[in-house]
Amino acid sequence: MPLDAMQDVSDEALLVLFANGEPAAARALTLRLTPKAFGHAVRLLGNRAEAEDVAQEALLRLWRVAPEWRQGEAKVTTWLYRVVANLCTDRLRRSGRGLALDAIPEPEDEARGPLDKMQAEARADALQVALDGLPDRQRQAVVLRHIEGMANPEIAEIMEISVDAVESLTARGKRALSAALEGRREELGYADDG
Secondary structure, eight states, rough: GGGGGGGTSOOHHHHHHHTTTOOOHHHHHHHHHHHHHHHHHOOOOHHHHHHHHHHHHHHHHHHHHHGGOOTTSOOOHHHHHHEEEEEEEEHHHHHHOOOOOOOOOOOOOTSHHHHHHHHHHHHHHHHHHHHHSHHHHHHHHHHIIISEEEOHHHHHHHHHHOOHHHHHHHHHHHHHHHHHHHHHTTTTOOOGGO
């Protein structure tokens, strides 16, 4: 089956096609899921090189479970986010949570001026530092809800907790982020935002 014909095929169906020997399904699913896995890992780890390794390992694990995949039990993305989060947690534990936060610049946007780019980078860096200061579970809940845009029930499934626990974690995380960033509003260019 041609790759472009797989655009409208669900993640689950692509995984089943791959398990049944369709290599184009693996390519389509890899193109679709790698940015999600990588982005989530970057936000949890704060390190692009580590995040690349985690995204690659998560997708390798997906290919290994493909033959046993039971449709309807979980969404492929839910399973993937859970694996990425677990791999990140393992890396953070092994490192003693001592990963140095690398400056993660935003992708270059030619339409922005240098001051706009610097401000966007400062905001992204400040957010990453504030996120890094949160307890792991709060950070994961906040990232999934407010950066990945997931709904609380899906986050609950990924984190294997109740929806009430997700709401509590995200609320506490947002309060902690707000407190961490409060004194920096003017410095980050938010003084005029009312």
